[in-house]
Amino acid sequence: MNVYDSARMADVLAPLGYEPADAPDGADMVIVNTCHIRENASEKTFHELGRLRQMKQRKAAEGGQMVLAVAGCVAQAEGAEIMARAPFVDMVFGPQAYHRLPEMVARATRSAAGPGERGVLDTDFPVESKFDHLPEEQKLEGASAFLTVQEGCDKFCTFCVVPYTRGAEFSRPAAQIVAEARRLVGSGAKEITLLGQNVNAYHGAGPDGRDWGLGRLIRALAEIDGLARIRYTTSHPRDMDDDLISAHGAVPALMPYLHLPVQSGSDRVLEAMNRKHKAADYRRIVDKLRAARPDLALSSDFIVGFPGESEADFKETLKLVGDVGYAQAFSFKYSSRPGTPAALLEMQIEEQAKSDRLYALQALLTEQQTAFNASMAGRTLPVLVEKTGKLPGQLIGKSPYLQSVVIRGNPRLIGQIVPVAIDAGYANSLSGSVEPVAEMEGAA
Known part of the structure; x- marks a missing residue:
């Protein structure tokens, strides 16, 4: 954002x-x-x-x-x-x-x-929306673009400062978002990532006079000619409704990658965090998502060492990670934020215990990510070529699953979506080669 x-x-x-x-x-x-x-x-x-x-x-x-x-x-x-x-x-x-x-x-x-x-x-929070006073976007650089659709947060997780710095949840009108997306596509965008502190809490006014959810907005954006890829981040499990889940199976432009933070696998810790969902709720959402889109790749956020987290609580997090399986994840040791309720909680965890838990969690997450990337070998994936690499003749692109893909090819392919034969997957990237027909089309 x-x-x-x-x-x-x-x-x-x-x-x-x-x-x-x-x-x-x-x-x-x-x-x-x-x-x-x-x-x-x-x-x-x-x-x-x-x-x-x-x-x-x-x-x-x-x-x-x-x-x-x-x-x-x-x-x-x-x-x-x-x-x-x-x-x-x-x-x-x-x-x-x-x-x-x-x-x-x-x-x-x-x-x-x-x-x-x-x-x-x-530092005032204005009554009027800033989006009503911004000029149209200048020329886009690259084929990927960000588009803020929602700001703020009403969740008040006890570890988070966002509600105090970004304010209450606000959703932009759908017509305003669609118009901005059309301008971005007109400037060369093939991929748009929809942004929000709780992006799936989107409930903007639609042109039909009704509030639209994120699923309805995605369906409208998918009708824009030339927009090949749609992503969104960051989501909250409580706002993952059935319409949005079904969009993952019904809208081809919606990429099969979802960042859905859970933070912990322990119900006791989740309650202390004020997440207002249980680990079983999260598992049910994941099951519904994978039923709608079987090849969906998931990523998440995890906090270890939250005040009062026991070894048993931490093992529940490891179990959830093992049950769900992640293509990517971000994990952190809990650190106090002044002004947040968690900063005042007793039973703060010792630093060494936090470090040990983070090491164990990251080892498991790295194992899953490496295995997921390795499973791409032998497949042909559509890759959005974004930039040149560090070596001569090297290009860097993005797979549908948000993996970095290193290929060799003509720089004229930058900005295009080309089929790439994946020959290997590593911890943080894939490598492959552009099929000859795509190479010729890009150079034509």
Whole structure:
């Protein structure tokens, strides 16, 4: 979502004469777009600001001006602290305010030129939707695009800061999303990933006067001529309704890959996390999904060492992983987030125990991912070629299951979907060769 937000910031700034720079040193503006999910996010932000301060000073010594801004969720959560600890920062604004960038830039550059207000802070949650005030997207780079359809979260998991930094759930009108998707396809997009903090909680107003769920929206997007692939992330098990599940079997453009975070296999831990689903609920959803799309590849998120997690709880997580089988997964040790309920819980787990559990979980997940990738050998997969690789003649593409595929071929194939004969699968990628007919078509 931050990638999407950064691109839209560039769109907002373009009428002011700004265009993307290759590096921060010497730039007229630098925006640090932050995320608060990972550990030590705020300290990493201040470390980066210290480095950028030197660049800002060099720019001033040369007679120029660098506008330095902090955006995103760290800005939303700790805006006043940033202004106090880093007074050289010109603008601090949250993820719901970047449509007001032109006004903020005017205020920041005015105050930098002479006496007046020092720094601009905008972390309000506006009543109006920012999407109603954004310009149309600029030219797309590449054949894959992100499209935010939903923001915010009403779930309030006890470990998560998102409801406090992104606000309540909000869904964009379906017609607005379809129009943006058409523009992206017109600019060359063959694949669109729908984004949301809880993307499958989407309930936007449809052109028929009814609220549409994500399944109905996906079906409408699949009717766009030229849109070959649709993905979505990130989902919550509680919002995986039957209509969306059936779309996985009924819509060919919807790729057979789903990121469905479960966090833990223990009902006791899930309750402490306020996930409001049980491990058995998750298993039933997975069974229904695989009944609709038998070749569906699943990924998930896991947190180990949540306060109060016992060895028995952790073994329940390992059992769930063994039962479900994942093509990919993200796993982390629990780390406290200030302001979240879990930070106040007793029975915090010792660091060594967390490390041991994470090691065991990741070993199992890596084994599953490697086996899944190895199972692709001997198959021919449609691969969206995205870019050149590190070696001469090497191309990198993406399989329907979101695997990186390394092939040799003509760079003219970039942006095309071509059949690739997979010869090997590794822990993190596949390798293969483009069928000769595709090579000729791409070079024609």
